Amino acid sequence: MFEDGTMYLKGVGSRRAKMLEEIGIATCRDLLHFYPRRYLDHTTVSKVVELRNDGEATTVVGTIVVAGEVQGARRPRYEAIMVDEWNGRMKLLWFQGLTWIKRAFAPGDRVAFHGKVQLFRGEWSMTHPEFDKLDEEGPQLSTMRILALYPGGAKFQAVGLTSKTFRRIIHHLIKTRGWDIPQVLPPWIVSGFDLMDGRVALRAIHFPKSQPELDKARERLKFEELFFLQLLLRRIQAKRQLRQGIRLHSGGPKLSQFLRDSLPFTLTNDQARALQDIVRDVAEGRQMHRLLQGDVGSGKTVLAMAALLMAVDSGYQGAFMAPTEVLVEQQYSSLKKYLGPIGVEVRLLAGRQRKKEREQILDELASGAAHIVVGTHAVIQDKVKFNRLAMAVIDEQHRFGVRQRGSLLAKGRNPHTLLMTATPIPRSLALTRYGDLDISLIKELPAGRKPIHTRLLSEKRRGEMVKLVRDELAKGHQVYVVYPQVEESEKTDLKDAERGFMEWKSQCADYAVGLVHGRMLSDAKEEVMLRFKAGELHVLVATTVIEVGVDTPNATVIVIEHSERFGLSQLHQMRGRVGRGQAQSYCVFMADYRQSTEARERLRVLLETTDGFKISDEDLRIRGHGEFFGTRQSGLPDLRIADIVDDTPIIENANKAVKQLAVRDPLFAAEEHKAMRHYFETFFVAQLEGFARAG
Numbered sequence: 001m002f003e004d005g006t007m008y009l010k011g012v013g014s015r016r017a018k019m020l021e022e023i024g025i026a027t028c029r030d031l032l033h034f035y036p037r038r039y040l041d042h043t044t045v046s047k048v049v050e051l052r053n054d055g056e057a058t059t060v061v062g063t064i065v066v067a068g069e070v071q072g073a074r075r076p077r078y079e080a081i082m083v084d085e086w087n088g089r090m091k092l093l094w095f096q097g098l099t100w101i102k103r104a105f106a107p108g109d110r111v112a113f114h115g116k117v118q119l120f121r122g123e124w125s126m127t128h129p130e131f132d133k134l135d136e137e138g139p140q141l142s143t144m145r146i147l148a149l150y151p152g153g154a155k156f157q158a159v160g161l162t163s164k165t166f167r168r169i170i171h172h173l174i175k176t177r178g179w180d181i182p183q184v185l186p187p188w189i190v191s192g193f194d195l196m197d198g199r200v201a202l203r204a205i206h207f208p209k210s211q212p213e214l215d216k217a218r219e220r221l222k223f224e225e226l227f228f229l230q231l232l233l234r235r236i237q238a239k240r241q242l243r244q245g246i247r248l249h250s251g252g253p254k255l256s257q258f259l260r261d262s263l264p265f266t267l268t269n270d271q272a273r274a275l276q277d278i279v280r281d282v283a284e285g286r287q288m289h290r291l292l293q294g295d296v297g298s299g300k301t302v303l304a305m306a307a308l309l310m311a312v313d314s315g316y317q318g319a320f321m322a323p324t325e326v327l328v329e330q331q332y333s334s335l336k337k338y339l340g341p342i343g344v345e346v347r348l349l350a351g352r353q354r355k356k357e358r359e360q361i362l363d364e365l366a367s368g369a370a371h372i373v374v375g376t377h378a379v380i381q382d383k384v385k386f387n388r389l390a391m392a393v394i395d396e397q398h399r400f401g402v403r404q405r406g407s408l409l410a411k412g413r414n415p416h417t418l419l420m421t422a423t424p425i426p427r428s429l430a431l432t433r434y435g436d437l438d439i440s441l442i443k444e445l446p447a448g449r450k451p452i453h454t455r456l457l458s459e460k461r462r463g464e465m466v467k468l469v470r471d472e473l474a475k476g477h478q479v480y481v482v483y484p485q486v487e488e489s490e491k492t493d494l495k496d497a498e499r500g501f502m503e504w505k506s507q508c509a510d511y512a513v514g515l516v517h518g519r520m521l522s523d524a525k526e527e528v529m530l531r532f533k534a535g536e537l538h539v540l541v542a543t544t545v546i547e548v549g550v551d552t553p554n555a556t557v558i559v560i561e562h563s564e565r566f567g568l569s570q571l572h573q574m575r576g577r578v579g580r581g582q583a584q585s586y587c588v589f590m591a592d593y594r595q596s597t598e599a600r601e602r603l604r605v606l607l608e609t610t611d612g613f614k615i616s617d618e619d620l621r622i623r624g625h626g627e628f629f630g631t632r633q634s635g636l637p638d639l640r641i642a643d644i645v646d647d648t649p650i651i652e653n654a655n656k657a658v659k660q661l662a663v664r665d666p667l668f669a670a671e672e673h674k675a676m677r678h679y680f681e682t683f684f685v686a687q688l689e690g691f692a693r694a695g
Contacts, residue, residue, distance in 0.1 A: 003027045003682075011169045019161055023151070028173060032181070032202050034166070035221070035641050036148035039214070040112055040132075048088025054119045060090055061112045061134065064105055069098060078102065082111065090117075091125040099562040110134045112149065132163045146208045170206050176394045178203065184679040185224060186672045189657050189665075191209070196220040205641075219650065222642040226432060226654040229639070232684045233435035234658055237289075238677050243414050245287035246390045250279040252313020253346075255306060262338045263302065265446055271299050274440035278418065279305050282391075288416035291434055293425055294442030295612035296576025297449065300420045301334055304393045306333075307418050311626075312344055312371045316390030319415075320374040321408055323396050325350060325522050326529060326545055331395065332374040334551075339372070349375030349384070352522045380407040393418045422576070423569050423616060428648045431655055432639075443613065454607055456563075465588045466507065469539075469557055472586070473511055477556040478532065479539045480577055484544055484565045486517045495561045501541040511538035518545050544570065546577055553581030563589035564599035568619040571606055600620060621645045 005027060007017035025031050038044075038059075043057045046058040050695045062084035070079050078094040078101050092113060094101045105111055115129030150166040181199045190197070196204070201220040259267075267275065274292060281288035294300045308318035321337065322328045332348045339346055347361045347370045351422035364370035364458065368387030373379060389412030394405060409415055425434060457465055469479050481504060483497040501515040514537040516528040532540045532554050540546070540555075544566075558578045563571060571589070578585040589603055642650065661673075668677035 003029060006031055006169075009169055010172045011165065013140040016161060028177070031170060032171060033640055034150065034170075035205055037151045038114070038149050039208070040134075040149060041211075045112075047086045047116050048084050048090050048124055049086055051088075051117055051119075052116075055116055057114075057116050057365060059112060059114045060084060060088075062088070062090065062110070064107050064111060067105065067107055069102065080105070082113065089123070091123055092129060092131075093125060093127045095422045096117060096128070104131070105133055134164070146196065146211065146214060148206050148208075153524055155507045167206070174203050174206070182675050182679065183691070184493050184676050185227070186676060188672070189227075189661075192660075193223065193653050194655060195223055198224070208683075218532075219642065222647055222650050223654055225642045226647070226651055227657055228680060228684060229432055229441070230435055230655055231656045231661070231680060233432075233685075234662065237435070237437070240287060241287055244289040245282070245285060245414050245416060246311075246316065247285050248282040248310040248314045248390060248416070250283060250310055250314070252310065254339075254344060255309040255314050257342045258305065258309055258338065262342060267302070268299065268442070268444040268446060270294070270442040270444045271303060274303055274442055275306055277438070277440045278303065278310075282307075282310055282416055287414045288418070289437050290417070291419045291421070291437040291439045292442070293421050293423075293439065295445070296422045296573060297445060297580050298422075298442040299446055300395075300422070300442060301331060304395070304420060305335060305338060307393060307416070308372050308391050309339070309344070311391035311416075314390065316372070316388045317365070317368065317386050317412075318393065319386070319389060319408060319411070320372065320380055320519045321379045321395070321400070322374070322376060323400065324545070325376060326525065327395065328374055328376050329526055329529070330551055335372060335374060336653075345369065345371045347373045349373055349378040350522070351376075351378065352526075354456075377404065380404060380411070384411065385444045386411050388412070389415045391416050391418070393420065395420045408536055422573065423615065423619075428651050429620060430646045431651050432575040432642075432674060435655075448582050449579060450584050451610055452575060452585045452587050454575065454589070454610070456589045456591055456603055456607055460589065462590070465559055465590065468586060468588065469506070469559065472557045473508065475556075475583075476535070476554075477583060478535070478552060478554050480546060480555060480558040480574075481539065481541045482546065482558065482560045482574055483541070483543055484562045486519055494565065497541055500561070502540055508539055512536060513539040513541060515541045517543040544574070546574065551580060552577070554583075556581070556583050556585045556675055557588070558586075559590060561590045562592065563603060564591045567616060568602040568605060568622060571602065572612060572615050572619075575606070575610070 005017065006012050006020055006025060007014055009028070009031075012020070020026070020031070023034075024680050025034055040061070044059050045061050048060055048062075051058070060082070062082040065081050065083050067080040068078070076096065076098065078098050080092040082090045082092060084090070090113065110133070112132045112134055113126055113129040114131065115126040118125050118127065132501065134147075136183065147163075148167060149163045154396055178199060181202060183198050185195070185198060189195070194214045196219070201217040204217035205221060206212045208217065214361045277290060278288070281290055292300055292303060304320065308320065311318045320331055328348070328350065332346065335344075335346045345364070347364060349358070349361060353361075361370065361373070362383060362385070365373055366385045366387060373384075377385070392408050392412070392415050394400060394408065394417070405417075405419075409417060419437070430439060455464075463645075469481075472479060481500060483500050484494050485496045488496050497515060497517050501513065505513045513531055514528045516525055520528075528537070528540070531537045532555075535554060555578050558574060560566065560571065560574060566574075575587040578587065589606070591599075591603060601618075601622060605615060609615060644651070661668075664670075665673055668680070
């Protein structure tokens, strides 16, 4: 019943139904789970006369007294003046989207505005604020009623899809059909975890009677969402574990020689444990799906080589896929260096290859003459055929989507999969986005590595940075200097790599300086990187192309210009380009002290720790789960209400419930689980099958 379309609901109709579909609301169920983005009550509305902090995010409510387009010196803008009930004035400004904002509201309208306030010449203002028209509902705010406000801009308001309209439509739906809403969680879970009734929660999330009731409703709906997500992940994992995998030998001659003779160091305890995880997986006769997460420089590639050698020793082939050509070249060089001398035929698939060379490599892969291939997306092209693929290693796996990973696995018959990432995963994310994988952690760094000294300097202290660079160059070491953009731009005053290259050539005239950036052809990029690695270049001026995959142990300094412009994970990755040898290394963040609060927070974290796991927790907290790690490529359903950052206790409880269900009724066969089984099969089997096809 709740899968009916919305067109025939009171207040919808064909035009609004089409608009609703554009924002993902196709059915009555979708409408019920279209949660408010915020609420208005007496605690969330600020008085303009009491505002104190410039840059503070807040909500103000008032009546529009003036609104219209104003011609500026360069371009027109739209201005409105709002007055709240305490006679406080707020100016609202728009420089973009003037066509639709003109139709959004007019003098006399009561509107709630949400955004950051600025104080200019004694007048408070907001630029491009979010807003909600309150119509005649405004006076009810003073009755302490909590009012739901829904997502949607002027495009939807143009057809009457305001927050008021959503409230009216949803109220009618709940009033007339609320008791038909299925109870998808069994009573033992609801009572065992002290959850609100499901029907009550859906009413309360849209029409809360009090803040405590709203809190309980949010808890219930978050739990439900996270429960079914983790149930899906466990089913995916169980389905994979039923697949017969290729049994591989872990005591073969090439792997033994590699571990005994080729490595110039002893495996750390974490590396040894991860290796045993891999050995156990491939010997069990089931298809391995393991995620290897370890900080920058922790030695993940060594374990990838070991896994590939298990396949080669057993008479099979391996593939190593990485997201960028720079990283691919780096990994190819490492594999050739360590595996070539023990008789392993390693091949590179790269865009710069000539047709004849490429065809020869394809023939060798198809015949089995080539044991291992390293490449970017080129590895999953239709023309690439393997003779006997048994091990697929995917580096920086979050850069690839589910289909891309699945395309590689389709090259063999249930090949083992080792996914790798240098961005450690917070536990909450591991449970909700990677719960279908076995996970191995590498926290230890190889012996002899020294912590990187990190400094934050302003432009006034540039001389200190230059002195450090010259001191390290004088010791025979090398230096990276990273810029946020390739060339000078009229739109920003950021330093750029091309000008920086000329400046460093002048400042370090007695040293060789190179330049590398993303706009260069692959051959030119590779040549510069190889010259730097070989020590022919002393200073490498670059953009973020050096973020991953560059391994030059002699490099001891990395300078990052405009560090306030980069993300936390990105800064940590770039810092990891140094500190890979025995000498003391340094990272210098050059930053504008007028940076945003968020930028200051990112840099503070990096100054306090080099622990990638702590940094990943902070990165998740600052950026939120939607962007962290490219989770939108995961193929999993999006979270509508739960938040991976703030809801860790609920995640843990949902995980406990899934484990209890696995013991109590693993097949959902009991009568008490009938509604839950129907709900899961209706809305999650498609994702389950999609993951099955993707490996």
